[in-house]
């Protein structure tokens with residue numbers, strides 16, 4: 001795959017520095033072998049997340065100057081609201097400071113103890129808020145999503161049989177909503193097809209069960225539908241995004257992804273009563289319902305980012321840059337999740353470090369090796385992220401033990417992608433030397449991924 005020529009030129013740059021191996025060794029020890037605890041200035045290429053790390057455009061920065069900081073009824077809120085309505089199609093728009101804030105409010109509104117929430121694979125903050133409100137998450141994604149080698153176009157699809165079985169087992173009245181992610185982050189950024197969305201919509205309509213979309217990377221999903229699903233190639237990404245949302249009753253959104261914002265999010269629904277409930281909670285947790293924990297300048301940046309996100313040259317080059325990196329790494333024989341996702345290339349750490357047992361956390365180990373090798377920060381998306389089963393207290397060992405190389409939007413060039421590919425390939429060639437993993441020296445009780453500390457074995 002060729003690296004795409006981006007539909008923008010660079011006007012502002014931020015210097016980055018390659019550290020020395022000695023600096024990196026000292027930094028990693030100080031960070032407890034958790035790259036998430038490294039100071040960003042000691043990271044050369046930061047692939048920790050695409051969330052909030054994208055470059056804003058000149059018009060988004062202009063919005064920062066135009067932000068209306070009125071406490072109530074800000075002009076910027078009405079622009080934000082109109083952008084969500086126009087591009088996602090929901091009438092009731094509630095701003096929140098970021099995605100998990102929308103998840104908190106939605107879960108408090110809809111979930112009661114003992115409820116069951118089916119979804120296409122879990123996501124850490126989404127499941128956390130479902131469980132905090134007494135909900136039980138059920139994974140109803142197709143089996144192939146858990147197989148890194150399964151090279152299928154829509155691994156984010158729901159297995160209708162699994163969903164029907166759950167409905168039959170617990171009863172529709174115990175399912176407050178179906179939680180659909182487009183794309184599926186933990187599967188490696190895998191899309192859901194429009195046909196599957198429509199089938200889920202039809203099945204849930206029969207039982208009167210709402211469908212709530214996690215829209216964080218829905219523009220990426222729309223691009224994959226346009227490229228891969230028969231019948232959609234002539235439609236615009238904007239039309240496909242609207243159609244994805246039309247299959248659902250509402251959405252939570254982290255504007256820190258598709259919309260290029262550094263902060264921001266929203267909850268949007270069709271039901272005015274649910275919207276009223278949510279607005280009553282937003283003033284408790286986020287701020288007035290016309291700013292929701294964002295400054296007016298952030299509302300402007302998000303609104304502009306939404307408009308830019310569906311422009312085809314923008315989303316095409318975003319996806320093609322990730323594909324370029326994945327293609328270079330895969331052609332060198334390095335085991336990665338297939339197909340390459342929208343926002344990340346995911347290394348299959350169990351295959352990469354076959355000699356490191358699961359109890360020694362191969363993905364966590366590989367993130368450390370990658371940082372030591374070339375100052376690259378990646379994300380553990382495996383057993384450490386999965387945490388412990390609340391019932392048994394035992395570690396969950398998901399079939400996907402991944403190192404996520406997450407690509408921020410409009411930030412890195414082909415040169416950086418080549419540094420990353422060369423480093424991953426070099427580590428893979430020398431993987432026999434990486435024969436032992438890490439163990440916890442500190443393990444927090446919730447969302448341990450962020451604050452855990454380890455030592456090498």
Ligand SMILES: CC1=C(O)/C(=C\N=C(/Cc2ccccc2)C(=O)O)C(COP(=O)(O)O)=CN1
Pocket residue numbers: 048049050051098099100101123124125126181185214216217253254255256265449
């Ligand atoms: C699909 C999806 C997301 O990917 C998402 C955040 N992703 C993040 C940020 C993150 C969150 C938790 C652990 C590690 C990294 C990502 O690095 O992937 C959120 C929460 O949004 P928020 O961060 O704005 O609160 C909701 N849904």
